[in-house]
Amino acid sequence: xxxxxxxxxPLLDAMRPARPKAPRDPRPGLSGVAQSELERWVEGLGExxxxxxxxxxxxxxxxxxxAGDLRTLPAALREMVEQQYRVDTLAxxxxxxxxxxxxxxxxxxxxxxxxxxSVLMRYPARPGQRERHTLCISSQAGCAxxxxxxxxxxxxxxRDLETAEILDQVREAARRLAADGKRxxxxxxxxxxxxxxxxxxxxxxxxxxxxPQRFGLGARHITVSTSGVVPGxxxxxxxxxxxxxxVSLHAARDPLRDVLVPLNRRWxxxxxxxxxxxxxxxxxxxxxxxxxxxxxxxxxxxDARALAELLRGDLAHVNLIPMNPVAHTPWEASPMDRIERxxxxxxxxxxxxxxxxxxxxxxxxxxxxxxxxxxxxPAAPAVARRRERIVAESAVALRGxxxxxxxxxxxGE
Ligand code: SF4
Numbered sequence: 317x318x319x320x321x322x323x324x325x326p327l328l329d330a331m332r333p334a335r336p337k338a339p340r341d342p343r344p345g346l347s348g349v350a351q352s353e354l355e356r357w358v359e360g361l362g363e364x365x366x367x368x369x370x371x372x373x374x375x376x377x378x379x380x381x382x383a384g385d386l387r388t389l390p391a392a393l394r395e396m397v398e399q400q401y402r403v404d405t406l407a408x409x410x411x412x413x414x415x416x417x418x419x420x421x422x423x424x425x426x427x428x429x430x431x432x433x434s435v436l437m438r439y440p441a442r443p444g445q446r447e448r449h450t451l452c453i454s455s456q457a458g459c460a461x462x463x464x465x466x467x468x469x470x471x472x473x474x475r476d477l478e479t480a481e482i483l484d485q486v487r488e489a490a491r492r493l494a495a496d497g498k499r500x501x502x503x504x505x506x507x508x509x510x511x512x513x514x515x516x517x518x519x520x521x522x523x524x525x526x527x528p529q530r531f532g533l534g535a536r537h538i539t540v541s542t543s544g545v546v547p548g549x550x551x552x553x554x555x556x557x558x559x560x561x562x563v564s565l566h567a568a569r570d571p572l573r574d575v576l577v578p579l580n581r582r583w584x585x586x587x588x589x590x591x592x593x594x595x596x597x598x599x600x601x602x603x604x605x606x607x608x609x610x611x612x613x614x615x616x617x618x619d620a621r622a623l624a625e626l627l628r629g630d631l632a633h634v635n636l637i638p639m640n641p642v643a644h645t646p647w648e649a650s651p652m653d654r655i656e657r658x659x660x661x662x663x664x665x666x667x668x669x670x671x672x673x674x675x676x677x678x679x680x681x682x683x684x685x686x687x688x689x690x691x692x693x694p695a696a697p698a699v700a701r702r703r704e705r706i707v708a709e710s711a712v713a714l715r716g717x718x719x720x721x722x723x724x725x726x727x728g729e
Contacts, residue, residue, distance in 0.1 A: 341427035345405035345480020376530045379491045405481045419675040430457040434485040450502040453485045456509025468508045476514040482521040504539040512548030544588035557599040564606045567614045568622035571713040596631040609650035610639045620661035633668040
């Protein structure tokens with residue numbers, strides 16, 4: 317999508333001012349607080365311990381959005397809760413709907429004005445397949461990895477999300493679904509940010525989501541993605557089966573992956589796949605590999621064969637995704653016949669492969685697009701320089717040479 321064809325976002329103006337940033341609300345978000353901590357807190361106030369359970373039920377079963385929703389608590393305790401905690405860490409949420417109501421993109425403003433996004437995708441029941449509702453959530457505001465086909469990458473890194481800021485995206489979507497008598501069935505950490513660079517909070521969020529006393533979603537219905545943070549993958553492997561691991565691979569050749577996923581300059585593709593392979597062997601869980609296909613860049617037969625060789629014999633599943641149109645890149649999505657040909661090469665090599673459809677293109681459902689629209693248009697010379705750099709780097713990569721650029725600053729140190 318070019319900047320001129322970006323959707324207009326009139327309601328987003330109601331959420332101004334987002335900049336300059338406000339100070340962060342120091343009160344912890346309730347959804348990120350453990351039951352034991354809440355028990356200590358209520359007992360410290362002279363209240364019975366079961367009040368902590370009532371609080372958690374209000375947060376998780378009734379999806380409370382404000383202190384007024386904590387109806388089972390006495391008024392005095394509700395007031396104390398409001399002084400000590402935030403019942404909801406999302407200060408405002410703006411929704412955009414597309415695909416005939418099947419895709420809902422939410423832009424959330426946090427207490428300091430940071431903007432993050434989540435996308436709810438509804439999949440109606442089909443013969444042999446139950447109805448599903450999948451939520452894609454953010455783990456950071458912005459992202460330091462800087463993939464050039466991603467609007468979040470262009471925004472740069474702002475900050476890590478708190479556990480409650482991650483979880484409240486889920487509670488907000490669950491509230492919307494509950495209004496239609498529906499339930500969330502899957503959560504994927506594929507929104508803004510690199511989840512394994514905010515791993516402690518991502519892990520405590522997963523624990524809350526999988527906990528039957530809190531959100532109660534089976535761990536198999538949770539997917540955490542990474543662009544290739546090898547120490548993070550190894551840490552997950554040491555923890556044992558937790559959820560599905562998805563690796564955003566995008567290219568099997570280092571020169572090209574250096575350009576598409578700048579983190580590759582720190583952890584080259586063979587190291588990433590080795591770590592993922594160890595994860596599959598240790599957990600018995602198939603690793604999912606995501607490949608965003610960009611016309612004339614990473615969708616060639618050479619790339620398909622390189623990927624087939626890299627993953628041959630692995631416990632793996634490849635998802636091929638046409639690139640979402642993003643402003644300020646010189647690229648576009650691969651045509652469907654090219655994607656099908658790419659898939660055939662993988663399938664012939666015995667690798668399970670699925671072609672995924674893009675959702676919500678008219679509302680900019682690729683992560684970071686709404687936040688980028690809010691951040692304002694960068695100066696034209698900066699956009700021109702970015703395009704030139706991307707074209708030059710990919711030309712070098714397509715000749716099979718590695719670039720000499722450094723890995724993104726502040727990543728993996
Ligand atoms: S694709 Fe993911 S890892 Fe890459 S810049 Fe965007 S959010 Fe970050």
